[in-house]
Amino acid sequence: xxxxxxDFLWKNHFLKSLALSKLVYPLSILKTPPEEFIIxxxxxxxxxxxxxxxxxMTLANVVQPLEKxxxxxxxxxxxxxxxxxxxxxxxxxxxxxxxxxxxxxxxIKRKYGFPNCSIFFNCNYKYNHASSIFGSSFLDxxxxxxxxxxxxxxxxxxxxxxxxxxxxxxxxxxxxNIPIVSRSLAAKGLIYVKDIFNEYGVLKSCxxxxxxxxxxxxxxxxxxxxxxxKPWLNEMRGIxxxxxxxxxxxxxxxxxxxxxxxIQRKYDYNFNLLNEYWIRKVNVAGIDWKLIFxxxxxxxxxxxxxxxSFRFINRIIYSDLKLYFCKHRxxxxxxxxxxxxxxxxxxxxxxxxxxxxxxxxxxxxxxxxHTDLKLDIGIYFLGxxxxxxxxxxxxxxxxxxxxxxxxxxxxxxxxPTLHHFKVVLKIIxxxxxAFALKKDKLDQHNRKWLIPVRQLGILD
Ligand SMILES: [Zn+2]
Numbered sequence: 323x324x325x326x327x328x329d330f331l332w333k334n335h336f337l338k339s340l341a342l343s344k345l346v347y348p349l350s351i352l353k354t355p356p357e358e359f360i361i362x363x364x365x366x367x368x369x370x371x372x373x374x375x376x377x378x379m380t381l382a383n384v385v386q387p388l389e390k391x392x393x394x395x396x397x398x399x400x401x402x403x404x405x406x407x408x409x410x411x412x413x414x415x416x417x418x419x420x421x422x423x424x425x426x427x428x429x430i431k432r433k434y435g436f437p438n439c440s441i442f443f444n445c446n447y448k449y450n451h452a453s454s455i456f457g458s459s460f461l462d463x464x465x466x467x468x469x470x471x472x473x474x475x476x477x478x479x480x481x482x483x484x485x486x487x488x489x490x491x492x493x494x495x496x497x498x499n500i501p502i503v504s505r506s507l508a509a510k511g512l513i514y515v516k517d518i519f520n521e522y523g524v525l526k527s528c529x530x531x532x533x534x535x536x537x538x539x540x541x542x543x544x545x546x547x548x549x550x551x552k553p554w555l556n557e558m559r560g561i562x563x564x565x566x567x568x569x570x571x572x573x574x575x576x577x578x579x580x581x582x583x584x585i586q587r588k589y590d591y592n593f594n595l596l597n598e599y600w601i602r603k604v605n606v607a608g609i610d611w612k613l614i615f616x617x618x619x620x621x622x623x624x625x626x627x628x629x630x631s632f633r634f635i636n637r638i639i640y641s642d643l644k645l646y647f648c649k650h651r652x653x654x655x656x657x658x659x660x661x662x663x664x665x666x667x668x669x670x671x672x673x674x675x676x677x678x679x680x681x682x683x684x685x686x687x688x689x690x691x692h693t694d695l696k697l698d699i700g701i702y703f704l705g706x707x708x709x710x711x712x713x714x715x716x717x718x719x720x721x722x723x724x725x726x727x728x729x730x731x732x733x734x735x736x737x738p739t740l741h742h743f744k745v746v747l748k749i750i751x752x753x754x755x756a757f758a759l760k761k762d763k764l765d766q767h768n769r770k771w772l773i774p775v776r777q778l779g780i781l782d
Contacts, residue, residue, distance in 0.1 A: 397588075485563055506539070
């Protein structure tokens with residue numbers, strides 16, 4: 323990792339390579355620890371990362387990769403879950419003939435009758451149903467973990483998708499709120515929903531099923547048919563069912579990619595919305611998020627400014643309008659001007675009061691630094707969002723301090739002024755210098771500050 327990388331990326335690296343790797347083995351062989359324990363470990367990690375102070379970023383946020391606005395920070399729960407899948411991989415590995423494995427496979431076969439065990443790991447049961455599957459044992463622990471990875475709730479399925487659903491241990495096919503399973507029918511080959519239909523999409527009768535699967539227990543057959551949801555039966559009716567072998571078994575992915583998809587699931591939806599939001603607001607297509615978040619992670623050695631920046635981009639910062647909806651404000655109007663609705667963009671850019679502050683500050687900056695920077699909404703909000711508009715680290719940082727300053731003014735109910743801003747910039751400089759000295763990073767500090775300090779007269 324290069325030297326200019328900021329402190330907490332290094333800490334993150336440390337957590338992953340040392341602390342987490344020490345936990346890999348015990349976590350994969352022991353029973354999944356209780357939720358409280360997981361929270362405790364996660365909390366310890368958090369405190370280490372944020373130096374004892376609680377972060378205002380949510381966990382779902384910080385565990386995302388950099389390009390999604392996160393810090394690529396380890397999520398203990400997803401990590402433990404993904405580690406468990408290595409056992410399922412071993413169970414299904416045909417080459418592996420270890421005793422424990424044969425024991426487990428036998429247990430599954432004896433209890434559920436499945437002709438092969440990959441069927442068992444393709445059953446679609448959710449976590450609350452998983453505990454009824456084995457009771458307390460190694461397999462029980464595995465089922466519970468696996469359900470959190472594998473379970474898919476599909477709101478509306480096509481006839482084809484319904485037909486391919488495994489009828490047993492399926493959280494959508496319940497009797498008295500418990501997924502049904504019939505050991506003898508499964509052992510004789512009734513596995514999929516399609517198996518209870520004939521090739522013209524007509525539901526087979528009890529007698530037909532009884533003959534086909536050599537099953538004399540009519541009640542068992544009736545219970546099976548009755549448990550399949552009505553909308554599914556309707557969807558399947560009259561559809562030509564393809565007879566043949568279903569090969570929808572995906573091989574169990576590596577624990578690393580399972581971890582990745584668990585993390586994604588936590589946040590994907592939000593990020594797409596966020597991406598659309600910013601594209602709409604700043605009017606650029608194809609925002610390079612990785613670049614933006616990498617820049618943010620480097621702007622300051624001080625966590626509070628980085629933390630603010632991450633939250634700002636993720637819009638975890640409340641606008642005056644949002645504060646009104648949360649009943650923290652009496653009015654929908656922005657406190658600076660008391661004229662317009664205080665939405666996010668108005669709070670940080672559109673308001674004439676903010677525009678005056680930005681214009682004055684940029685006038686001062688351009689004059690003192692002998693530059694001719696023009697701020698548009700895109701550069702102001704997202705920094706050098708495209709590679710051909712790269713700015714130096716101090717300028718990137720400066721724009722973020724402006725926004726942070728406006729943020730502080732909002733909270734202190736003060737109108738932002740250049741005079742006050744200069745005072746704040748001076749304080750930040752002193753803080754960064756003190757921190758850099760402590761961390762032996764004075765070179766890095768000087769590279770960023772030496773020229774601006776002189777030009778902007780920050781020491782005066
Ligand atoms: Zn306004």
